[in-house]
Amino acid sequence: MDLHTHDDACGCDAPGPVQLVPPPLSLYVHLPWCVRKCPYCDFNSHAGKGALPFDAYIDALIRDLDQDLPLVWGRVVNSVFFGGGTPSLFPPEAIDRFLQAASARLRFAPNLEVTLETNPGTAEHGRFDRYRAAGVNRISFGIQTFNDEALQRLGRIHDSREAERAVKLAQDAGYNNFNIDLMYALPQQTLAQAEHDLERAFALDPTHISHYQLTLEPNTVFFAKPPQGIPDEDSAWDIQEHCQALLAEHGYGQYEVSAYAREGWQCQHNLNYWRFGDYLGIGAGAHGKISSGAEQQVLRRWKHKHPQTFMDTAGTPAAIGGDDVVGAERLPFEYMLNLLRLHEGFPLADFEARTGLERSVLRPALDTAQARGWLICDGARATPTELGRRFTNDVVELFLR
Numbered sequence: 001m002d003l004h005t006h007d008d009a010c011g012c013d014a015p016g017p018v019q020l021v022p023p024p025l026s027l028y029v030h031l032p033w034c035v036r037k038c039p040y041c042d043f044n045s046h047a048g049k050g051a052l053p054f055d056a057y058i059d060a061l062i063r064d065l066d067q068d069l070p071l072v073w074g075r076v077v078n079s080v081f082f083g084g085g086t087p088s089l090f091p092p093e094a095i096d097r098f099l100q101a102a103s104a105r106l107r108f109a110p111n112l113e114v115t116l117e118t119n120p121g122t123a124e125h126g127r128f129d130r131y132r133a134a135g136v137n138r139i140s141f142g143i144q145t146f147n148d149e150a151l152q153r154l155g156r157i158h159d160s161r162e163a164e165r166a167v168k169l170a171q172d173a174g175y176n177n178f179n180i181d182l183m184y185a186l187p188q189q190t191l192a193q194a195e196h197d198l199e200r201a202f203a204l205d206p207t208h209i210s211h212y213q214l215t216l217e218p219n220t221v222f223f224a225k226p227p228q229g230i231p232d233e234d235s236a237w238d239i240q241e242h243c244q245a246l247l248a249e250h251g252y253g254q255y256e257v258s259a260y261a262r263e264g265w266q267c268q269h270n271l272n273y274w275r276f277g278d279y280l281g282i283g284a285g286a287h288g289k290i291s292s293g294a295e296q297q298v299l300r301r302w303k304h305k306h307p308q309t310f311m312d313t314a315g316t317p318a319a320i321g322g323d324d325v326v327g328a329e330r331l332p333f334e335y336m337l338n339l340l341r342l343h344e345g346f347p348l349a350d351f352e353a354r355t356g357l358e359r360s361v362l363r364p365a366l367d368t369a370q371a372r373g374w375l376i377c378d379g380a381r382a383t384p385t386e387l388g389r390r391f392t393n394d395v396v397e398l399f400l401r
């Protein structure tokens, strides 16, 4: 029996009623302070002045979590990510207290991935053992570059030796699963220097490398006063291509725009974001996305950005910066914005389960993308081509309605 009702260029029509099925769930925890604000950074991070209120902030996080719990009753949490800011400013005992409170309230998966972002300038002897005892099983180091002059120009609080020392301290504490963040297309950076950064990273044997192109973000010092010598678009592309090849040569497979991992060591937390999974966002300025099977809807919720306002209001409706149900007209775009970052593409059945929309709504845009050589759609799965990955923004725009 031919189930297709009309001509179907990409073979992606399918019959039957479609239901939104809540996807895997993660927990994001935002810790908003840093030693110093880096001039390129637009994250919700604030230079900490004096003694930071770690205990009061953890209390606020727990109240915040309690308020969000009804959104996720009974669901399993597969990953926790402490992001910032600089989470490694928080003492291990504070992280432990939060994780204990969270595990008393949520169902943690047995193979839970727990990541803590760490600025190498805050790494202290003896701390990693205690983070590990608290349940943190993955570290993400913000190293950026191993070039000391470049680190200074970026306003970083550490040099390259401190970065290497921080990684070794974590390895001594038993961490073999860790990520190194590097940025490229830095002011005055040559291709050879960018490649040298990767070689220094490989020598530390990380399971994962995030390789970001430096971007000038509005509301940053670099945006207001761009530093001299930022590589132009062609040079940045050249650096990216050579670095991609070098990463592949060393066994780091690219699975997302900026993410590379050894086989089997992809970041489960970030993968869940990019697969349009669900996540609770706890802490100042944190964003969450939660699907409800009962209500057949996707809710986005975010919290007040300013740390003090957040702490003063956590656990009350005043801490919620906003709630927004994503409308059917926007879901295909939001889904594609995430999924098209991934090399693996997506099964069309997964689009239906995560949005509650029929796959046929994608058809015109998928057909156009396929005709332009940006995507391959075999009827069950759509996968971006290399050309499509180069023009992700143009591909995603096709799904705007």
Ligand SMILES: C[S@@+](CC[C@H](N)C(=O)[O-])C[C@H]1O[C@@H](n2cnc3c(N)ncnc32)[C@H](O)[C@@H]1O
Residues within 6 Å of the ligand: 040, 041, 042, 043, 083, 084, 085, 086, 117, 118, 119, 120, 141, 142, 143, 144, 181, 182, 183, 212, 213, 214, 215, 216, 217
């Ligand atoms: C929240 S920070 C990571 C941890 C810690 N705060 C640190 O910087 O060491 C996440 C990462 O985003 C990257 N990043 C931040 N601002 C960026 C920008 N303007 N362009 C490209 N990458 C950026 C950096 O590699 C940074 O390590």
Ligand code: SF4
Residues within 6 Å of the ligand: 033, 034, 036, 037, 038, 041, 042, 043, 045, 084, 085, 086, 119, 142
């Ligand atoms: S340490 Fe990290 S989060 Fe803090 S300002 Fe620098 S890049 Fe941003």
